[in-house]
Amino acid sequence: MTRPTLTTSAGAPIADNQNSLSAGPRGPLLMQDYQLIEKLAHQNRERIPERAVHAKGWGAYGTLTVTNPEIAKYTRAKVLQPGATTDLLLRFSTVAGELGAADAERDVRGFAIKFYTPEGNWDLVGNNTPVFFIRDPYKFPDFIHTQKRHPKTNMRSPTAMWDFWSLSPESLHQITTLFSDRGLPTDVRHINGYGSHTFSFINDANERFWVKFHFKTLQGHRHWTNAEAAEVVGRTRESTQEDLFNAIEKGDYPKWLMQVQIMPEEDAGKHWYNPFDLTKVWPHADYPPIDVGVLELNRNPENYFAEVEQAAFAPKNIVPGIGFSPDKMLQARIFSYADAHRYRIGTHYEHLPVNAPKCPVHHYHKDGAMNFFGQVTGAQNAYYEPNSFNGAAQDDRFAEPPLKISGDADRFNHRDGNDDHRQPRALFELFDEGQRQRLFLNLAEAMWGVPQEIIERQLGHFTKVHPDYGAGVRSALETMTREKASETAQQQKMPQGVEAAE
Numbered sequence: 372m373t374r375p376t377l378t379t380s381a382g383a384p385i386a387d388n389q390n391s392l393s394a395g396p397r398g399p400l401l402m403q404d405y406q407l408i409e410k411l412a413h414q415n416r417e418r419i420p421e422r423a424v425h426a427k428g429w430g431a432y433g434t435l436t437v438t439n440p441e442i443a444k445y446t447r448a449k450v451l452q453p454g455a456t457t458d459l460l461l462r463f464s465t466v467a468g469e470l471g472a473a474d475a476e477r478d479v480r481g482f483a484i485k486f487y488t489p490e491g492n493w494d495l496v497g498n499n500t501p502v503f504f505i506r507d508p509y510k511f512p513d514f515i516h517t518q519k520r521h522p523k524t525n526m527r528s529p530t531a532m533w534d535f536w537s538l539s540p541e542s543l544h545q546i547t548t549l550f551s552d553r554g555l556p557t558d559v560r561h562i563n564g565y566g567s568h569t570f571s572f573i574n575d576a577n578e579r580f581w582v583k584f585h586f587k588t589l590q591g592h593r594h595w596t597n598a599e600a601a602e603v604v605g606r607t608r609e610s611t612q613e614d615l616f617n618a619i620e621k622g623d624y625p626k627w628l629m630q631v632q633i634m635p636e637e638d639a640g641k642h643w644y645n646p647f648d649l650t651k652v653w654p655h656a657d658y659p660p661i662d663v664g665v666l667e668l669n670r671n672p673e674n675y676f677a678e679v680e681q682a683a684f685a686p687k688n689i690v691p692g693i694g695f696s697p698d699k700m701l702q703a704r705i706f707s708y709a710d711a712h713r714y715r716i717g718t719h720y721e722h723l724p725v726n727a728p729k730c731p732v733h734h735y736h737k738d739g740a741m742n743f744f745g746q747v748t749g750a751q752n753a754y755y756e757p758n759s760f761n762g763a764a765q766d767d768r769f770a771e772p773p774l775k776i777s778g779d780a781d782r783f784n785h786r787d788g789n790d791d792h793r794q795p796r797a798l799f800e801l802f803d804e805g806q807r808q809r810l811f812l813n814l815a816e817a818m819w820g821v822p823q824e825i826i827e828r829q830l831g832h833f834t835k836v837h838p839d840y841g842a843g844v845r846s847a848l849e850t851m852t853r854e855k856a857s858e859t860a861q862q863q864k865m866p867q868g869v870e871a872a873e
């Protein structure tokens with residue numbers, strides 16, 4: 372088999388890729404060796420900034436196939452019409468760890484889907500949990516700072532985490548999930564995905580419904596205990612990448628059942644909970660999940676960097692028939708992601724193959740770094756809008772019905788009128804004795820070493836959720852204290868030099 376000739380990035384054939392050009396066998400080198408300079412210069416530019424959150428991730432391609440014709444009553448989105456099959460990219464991730472972090476860590480898992488629909492890309496950038504830690508975006512950067520490294524020690528700080536959480540009791544629902552079995556899944560084939568926020572559906576009659584998206588794993592749920600995960604991390608730091616990649620490579624394609632909960636627009640004010648509050652679920656008894664279809668992952672990317680690291684998911688990416696809701700967290704995310712991508716990847720990140728829509732694109736954004744798409748206005752002389760030269764123009768058939776909102780603009784206290792205990796209590800009451808004991812132990816391990824004042828504040832919140840919750844975590848902490856004390860006493864009793872001799 373003949374091999375292709377190695378070239379420079381400008382296409383010139385390279386005669387020698389092993390020996391630099393030097394004035395004599397011992398050097399020095401000649402500046403003229405532009406091939407060497409090109410090679411070193413490219414190496415210096417091989418990294419882009421990692422994502423500020425969700426840096427460690429695993430991705431695969433697949434399809435969504437819609438099976439339930441009932442969904443068409445609620446949305447005109449082509450991607451959700453009966454029988455539609457749409458290509459997609461799904462990137463899973465952990466939140467706090469850096470690009471090189473171990474996979475088997477207790478953390479929320481990201482579940483970000485890019486649907487390449489005939490009406491543009493629809494990105495549903497969700498998690499494996501139906502709720503989140505906070506409900507006001509003002510708190511997001513501070514929350515993330517507590518999950519990342521301390522500025523001086525450069526270590527993760529349980530004190531910062533529990534200080535923030537104990538001062539933000541709206542986090543109780545998500546904390547109860549994170550420290551339960553589901554907080555440490557064995558891999559990402561065995562997790563659910565959730566759009567988490569409330570979004571809207573708009574149908575052919577231009578009626579709006581509120582909607583929540585769910586993806587239920589058809590592989591079942593699997594988790595590790597902290598001890599099991601520690602053992603896994605000792606063996607491999609890439610347990611999730613190995614599991615997902617190998618399953619797809621051998622044709623064992625993971626699948627999820629897509630479901631929606633639908634709320635009529637006028638129901639939004641009828642409940643004790645705010646349906647746009649990201650720390651709350653909609654009880655299934657109020658809004659039963661309706662099947663939509665099946666999501667399957669069936670193809671590994673050819674190049675991880677190009678197709679997963681450079682993938683850019685943004686909640687701003689919606690399509691006709693799917694819209695936003697007043698949820699303040701969602702509103703902030705509509706801004707934040709595209710801003711992050713322009714910085715992390717570059718101005719024209721949406722024209723990279725993995726991010727490019729698979730439908731015609733027409734816009735008047737002009738020039739800028741890496742404009743390799745030329746003019747996409749639809750006509751040569753149309754490089755501004757409005758114009759008389761048949762350039763792409765707006766189409767009011769895609770207008771959404773007006774959002775009915777009235778009231779004063781103010782900084783409303785997000786705590787007012789909120790019950791942050793009721794839903795975590797319902798979750799806690801679902802746990803059997805084994806699940807409760809593991810929850811207590813996981814929390815005690817995570818809180819170990821945190822100042823007592825902060826621990827007491829957090830135990831107060833757990834007790835308000837359920838007296839058994841507070842008592843269980845307190846008891847697990849006391850057991851740990853006794854165990855640690857006896858370990859220390861054992862070590863002190865050891866004759867000097869034993870450790871060294873061993």
Ligand code: HEM
Binds near residue numbers: 422568711
């Ligand atoms: C105000 C709240 C939030 C802000 C400002 C925010 C911001 C960000 C930013 C800047 C990134 C990195 C994007 C990139 O560099 O490509 C990111 C990633 C991500 N966020 Fe958020 N986030 C918020 C809340 C949430 C919530 C509530 C969820 C889930 C329901 C979520 C899920 C994700 C996921 C899955 C990723 C990784 C996407 C990927 O795989 O590339 N975030 N977030």
